[in-house]
Amino acid sequence: MSMAELVAAGAPELPEGHFYRVSSAMITGYVRVSIRRARLVGSVHVEAAVVAMYRHSDELEAVVFGCRTAYQWWQEKEESTELAQRVQALYGDHDPRGGRR
Template sequence: MKNALTDLGAPELPAGYFYRVADDLYGITVQVRRERRFGSAFVTEVYATPKEGQSAENAVVLACMKLCRFVREAAEERQKTDAMAKYLGDHK
């Protein structure tokens, strides 16, 4: 899904996941959250800290890139688990 972060160059997340940029006690964090029926669940986060000569926007995009690979792998594992769910229960 397109949003302000993807317009800056951040990669799109799998369906059901979204970015949240939050103000933390120590700085700005970029979180990935998973949509739920009511609200959302925290998945992972990194701090977005601009390096020397780096723009704030670029720091946020780089943080998104770090998170995206992890989330894509987690989403693939979740799909495998969901596919196995049809076998839950007793088999006599």
């Protein structure tokens, strides 16, 4: 199945250089959906979700659910990383007279 077919079925579109990988979750009845970033050689893991196939009406619905879940977790992780970076600008001792030591 192509990325275009997954997106047409409802999966979020990924930025350039990223792709979905669907593989066994090593547990019968479950599938692992990963988001990966392509490199010059191979790819690196970005985020993943494990989906129980029996909770969905068909395999495609389960995989699309996994795509959405992994994408949502990836976005939440990115947002929390950005927030942590902004908060770091506030680290340190703050002088009661308005300055910073």
